[in-house]
Amino acid sequence: MEEGSNERIIAFIANLMPSYVGERVNGQWCARSLVDGTLILPFHGTEDASDEFVSVLWQGDPGRRTAVLAVYVASLAIARYVELHHIASHSKETRLEMQHMAHHFTVKTGEALVFDEPGSDMMDVLGRAVGRLGEGAVLELLKRAAGF
Structure with missing residues (x-):
């Protein structure tokens, strides 16, 4: 499976030390903020534009999820x-x-x-x-x- 734009962006963010660290969550490569624990992971929607978005779990809380343009x-x-x-x-x-x-x-x-x-x-x-x-x-x- 080809890596999407949002996945490349997440991988890039995960390497911005010391602010972020990469980790695998439910089989997906994610970036976690070392400042507040916010988790950035690929957005998987039904639209073609979903590759442009990431899901942001504020302070890592799945109940506080927002879709945001990856850039x-x-x-x-x-x-x-x-x-x-x-x-x-x-x-x-x-x-x-x-x-x-x-x-x-x-x-x-x-x-x-x-x-x-x-x-x-x-x-x-x-x-x-x-x-x-x-x-x-x-x-x-x-x-x-x-x-x-």
Whole structure:
């Protein structure tokens, strides 16, 4: 059986150490957040578009399941990964790391991150927002915007 886009994205997220770890749950490869235990697993719907989605079990609770576009989850996971690795770095270094990870993500999964658009000043905007509002506030805004 050919690996779907959502499965490639989950495998990618599972390798974003130290934030995530990969594990097998009910025969499916998943990514578990080491921050809060949230589990990301392939979405299996009846529609053709189901390959674009992942199921998110908030804090690992099967009763709190949400279907989310896989690239949204990946975008937040990668942004957090870069942020963790460059917390005290200059914004140019963060932007370069984000570009590197976005390219790496595309090579590995065949998908593009939602903020990976030519000419996008997203990293500058995020950097200024973190400076003004703080990291926690910006992360909450991003989560709400992505439907978390």
